[in-house]
Amino acid sequence: MDMEKVNSMDFREFVDVFGNVIERCPLIAAAVWSQRPFSDLEDLEQHFSAFIDALPQAGQEGILRCYPDLAGRELQRGTLSAESQREHSAAGLTSLRAEERLRLAELNAQYRARFGFPFVLAARLSDREAVARELARRLRCPPALELRTALGEVKKIGRLRLADRLGADSARM
Numbered sequence: 001m002d003m004e005k006v007n008s009m010d011f012r013e014f015v016d017v018f019g020n021v022i023e024r025c026p027l028i029a030a031a032v033w034s035q036r037p038f039s040d041l042e043d044l045e046q047h048f049s050a051f052i053d054a055l056p057q058a059g060q061e062g063i064l065r066c067y068p069d070l071a072g073r074e075l076q077r078g079t080l081s082a083e084s085q086r087e088h089s090a091a092g093l094t095s096l097r098a099e100e101r102l103r104l105a106e107l108n109a110q111y112r113a114r115f116g117f118p119f120v121l122a123a124r125l126s127d128r129e130a131v132a133r134e135l136a137r138r139l140r141c142p143p144a145l146e147l148r149t150a151l152g153e154v155k156k157i158g159r160l161r162l163a164d165r166l167g168a169d170s171a172r173m
């Protein structure tokens, strides 16, 4: 898909295609649509990022809360979004042993209790061991830093999802 096609999309089509670039936040794609035309993938990506950066902290935390826990209940129940399911598979999180799943569930719960939002990480750029390691490390970070780190991960996930949609090379990270 090229940018000409993206720029020619009407509102509904744009939100259908890009509505889950930020997990379960189609409002962001809806707002970004108003800012077309876009010059290229980076420009489009920049609009998603700028929207997130301009939100008050409560809005930024709200975005984080829309992400499912990694290897959590939604994976078990089969209720993940198609994008998230794919990212779980890429990181090997769909084939964890029971004790690995329990360990992650425990760390996810501790993280949520400490920060008030779920642990978010671009799973496609990671693997099952690195996810648990990073979760244990970030649990010890100060809250203001952790909010920034988590939003950075939201943007990485979004960039990869956008690149998928546009058929672009997503390896440049």
Ligand SMILES: NC(=O)N[C@H]1NC(=O)NC1=O
Pocket (backbone or CB within 6 Å): 023, 067, 068, 069, 070, 083, 084, 087, 088, 118, 119, 120, 121, 122, 123, 124, 157
């Ligand atoms: N909690 C969390 O990071 N979830 C996300 N990460 C990712 O790569 N896909 C998701 O759904």
